[in-house]
Amino acid sequence: MPTDDLDTPHPSRLTPAQARARFRAGLRVPTSGWCSGWTQANLLAVPRDLAYDFLLFAQRNPKACPVLDVSEPGEVSTPLFSGDLRSDLGAYRVYEHGEMVAEVDDATDLWRDDLVSFLIGCSFTFEAPLLEAGVPVRHIELGRNVPMYRTSVACRGAGRLSGPLVVSMRPVPSAQVATAVRVSSRYPAVHGAPVHVGDPAALGIRDLGSPDFGDPVEIRSGEVPVFWACGVTPQAAVMQSRPAFAIGHAPGHMALTDARDSDYLVP
Amino acid sequence: MPTDDLDTPHPSRLTPAQARARFRAGLRVPTSGWCSGWTQANLLAVPRDLAYDFLLFAQRNPKACPVLDVSEPGEVSTPLFSGDLRSDLGAYRVYEHGEMVAEVDDATDLWRDDLVSFLIGCSFTFEAPLLEAGVPVRHIELGRNVPMYRTSVACRGAGRLSGPLVVSMRPVPSAQVATAVRVSSRYPAVHGAPVHVGDPAALGIRDLGSPDFGDPVEIRSGEVPVFWACGVTPQAAVMQSRPAFAIGHAPGHMALTDARDSDYLVP
Known part of the structure; x- marks a missing residue:
């Protein structure tokens, strides 16, 4: 830094x-x-x-x-x-x-x-609280953009707009996943708790190394990929609709x- | 009952x-x-x-x-x-x-x-949790409608719509006000924590005995009027706009x- x-x-x-x-x-x-x-x-x-x-x-x-x-x-x-x-x-x-x-x-x-x-x-709003709670945030450590992925989960459509859920991913040591959930869930207005913990395939994500937006980050031994709903979702709806x-x-x-x-x- | x-x-x-x-x-x-x-x-x-x-x-x-x-x-x-x-x-x-x-x-x-x-x-959604937490709900005890009041607090307008905040009121024993706040704040999607505790005049309410909607209820010695934002507010906006x-x-x-x-x- x-x-x-x-x-x-x-x-x-x-x-x-x-x-x-x-x-x-x-x-x-x-x-x-x-x-x-x-x-x-x-x-x-x-x-x-x-x-x-x-x-x-x-x-x-x-x-x-x-x-x-x-x-x-x-x-x-x-x-x-x-x-x-x-x-x-x-x-x-x-x-x-x-x-x-x-x-x-x-x-x-x-x-x-x-x-x-x-x-x-x-x-990004709950990243400072994550760090304060001892949860590492890899893309900040690396000075990169957060990795984001288009998923196979469809949003509920409205009028002329429909599209897939986009998620951001942060690798979290497995012993700290519960802390990451607890801290982020206190910020419901900025995506809140994760939408998914663990299996990228369940979200239709084939390769964590190739995000649709942002930069890839390493997932180290003992870390679990944790996925939060992402505010790029509206742009994915624009692309689809x-x-x-x-x-x-x-x-x-x-x-x-x-x-x-x-x-x-x-x- | x-x-x-x-x-x-x-x-x-x-x-x-x-x-x-x-x-x-x-x-x-x-x-x-x-x-x-x-x-x-x-x-x-x-x-x-x-x-x-x-x-x-x-x-x-x-x-x-x-x-x-x-x-x-x-x-x-x-x-x-x-x-x-x-x-x-x-x-x-x-x-x-x-x-x-x-x-x-x-x-x-x-x-x-x-x-x-x-x-x-x-x-009404958090009234059962209030009762479970030992907080009395007077209008349920009395089998009446909850008292609701048009306030002097203006909502933030949007396009052609503007109007005053409407509140519901429940009398709460002063030792249980904190419990009522804590319990209701866990339901942010149904008005959440009170908007005001105590002084009706600060909301422009002249007479608690004459609600604008619903029925009046008695406030007993040692009880404080507690005010929650109310979903009749949209109708007050319709009346004004x-x-x-x-x-x-x-x-x-x-x-x-x-x-x-x-x-x-x-x-």
Whole structure:
């Protein structure tokens, strides 16, 4: 890990506003471990005429799509995100008819006036509590993006939207799986408890070494792969359902919000 | 309390299907204490063109409007409610431009093909756990409807919908307030922890003896009024926002769903 100096504080110590300024200036890195204590969020922006279908899709799939905030049509900030949603994330993916047509650092020129932006909880939120509880988080140790996988589990559809559940995976020493479940289940608004522990084949995942999004990480002897519902699920629904237009964050490159992780902790 | 006999089991022992059959046949009573262990829900049905605004209103006011299920437009049952939403509740209130134009036992003739039905969590769900924890529930003791009050607290608006928070009130002995908080907070999907304990004036409630919905109940010496967010809040939004048409349940006359209370219990 880099050490702090006065000019370049470690990303974990930045405020959300400082982090957003760096991304706005063009920095493009995964945000796991950034702005410790501040909540990170997935982004999906869809045209107003698809907003009900998406909000209903989220209501029907709350583990994968816990909605933290919704913008007014055309607005580029929300009560939870005082930055500019078009430019203040590290990277964006732009979809037309379900095909990714661009991955950009700044989506301002591609934004549309009728877009409604949904901010969706992210499992990065409970990584600091996992670390505090002594559960290692391999992709943070390695400075990589978390591995994410499209599964064979279908979400419940809503209107024109359907698609598979996407999961993130963290290898956990078997003696600490219960702790990982207990800690993450206290954050239901950011995916909560794991959806699956142990057998990737049961989720239709053939090769943990080849994630659909993010980077692979080593699973060491005595470790079990633990799978959490992932906020990339909305983009998998866009890919399957092929609406005319949508913009999402690049997986792992999250929106740094003004909310505190503790806001989402249940007793 | 009436005792059971073979022909007339106590309402607490009925299945949801049995309860729905009674309401469909014309029975009209508040449902607090009915179908012990089965989840009860508030109903709001609005035209499809208002459904996004309402779903967003619910997302923005989750304590008052925890959405348990949403019907397809025109459908009169949902995965959570296998009965007929038009007839299987004890009583309904019908609104035109925010005015209650009818209160009926059966809304079948007034139903419209474009209605989307929202089922919203109800605090009756945690009353059995309160009783099990030794916390008295006065309106059940008295065989009355729970008292509900319009407050001076504004909900966060969404599109064309805005309105005040509505609360239910239960008097709790001061030594048991902490228990009531702890028990109800384990059911966040059915309003969860109280929004306020103690001072009705702080919520703009002038007279606890004159509830806006339901029946008054006595507050005894040593008891504190405890206020929970209430699923009548959507109807208060309808009254204030005056959409062309809406149908809700009559307050306290809930939808008996096929879900178990335990489905909504968090660790």
